[in-house]
Amino acid sequence: MFNQFPYQTADPAYYGQLKEWAKENRKHPTDAEHVLWMELKGNKLGHKFLFQYIIGQYIVDFLCPDAMLVVEVDGGYHSEPRQMEDDEARTMWLSKMGYNVIRFTNEEVLQDIDAVIEGIYDQVSRVIIR
Numbered sequence: 001m002f003n004q005f006p007y008q009t010a011d012p013a014y015y016g017q018l019k020e021w022a023k024e025n026r027k028h029p030t031d032a033e034h035v036l037w038m039e040l041k042g043n044k045l046g047h048k049f050l051f052q053y054i055i056g057q058y059i060v061d062f063l064c065p066d067a068m069l070v071v072e073v074d075g076g077y078h079s080e081p082r083q084m085e086d087d088e089a090r091t092m093w094l095s096k097m098g099y100n101v102i103r104f105t106n107e108e109v110l111q112d113i114d115a116v117i118e119g120i121y122d123q124v125s126r127v128i129i130r
Contacts, residue, residue, distance in 0.1 A: 010054040010055065010056070011056050011057050014057050015054065018054045018057070018058075018059055019054065021059060022052040022053070022054055022059045023052075025052040025059060026051060026052045029051075029052075030073065030075060030106060031106070031110060032073045032075075032104075032105075032106035032107075032109035032110050033051075033061060033073050033109075035109055035110060035113060036061075036062065036071070036073060036104075036109050036113070036116065037051050037062070039113060039116075039117050040062060040071075040120070045117070045120065045121050045124060046124075047064050047066045047067065047124050048064065048065060048066065049062050049063065049064050049071075050062065050063045050064075050065065055070070055094065055097065055099070056093065056094075056097065058090055058093070058094070060072065060094070061073050063099075064120075064124055066124070066127075067100070067123065067124045067127040068098050068099050068100060068127065069099070069100050069101075069102070069120075069123055069124055069127060070094055070099045070100070070101045070102070071101075071102055071103075071104070071120055072087075072101060072102070072103045072104070073103075073104055073105075073106060073109055074087070074103055074104070074105050074106065075105075075106050087103075100123065100127065102119065102120070102123055104116050104119070
């Protein structure tokens, strides 16, 4: 049978717990995640985006499956050394899986959403055009 969502790569060993966490994250987004989701949902950029989506052992903030693009919105704790290491390992794994990962800070999203949307659109357009 044809899998209509070939980008679904959730690790079955972790899926149950990750599904619950993703559901909670969708119910209680950060202010920046909420603002960005309002701009991305409903194919407003001409491409589908998913919010709090499970890939492997990770929950990504946003995924554009057409472009294999992951968009992360980072709060202040992402500047802590341990979190920076975790983020780097996560980005490397996602890259190995074929995803392009871009990151924005909460401040970038909240203070200049137009520039963030432009950056995302540029990334999606670059990949889709190829």
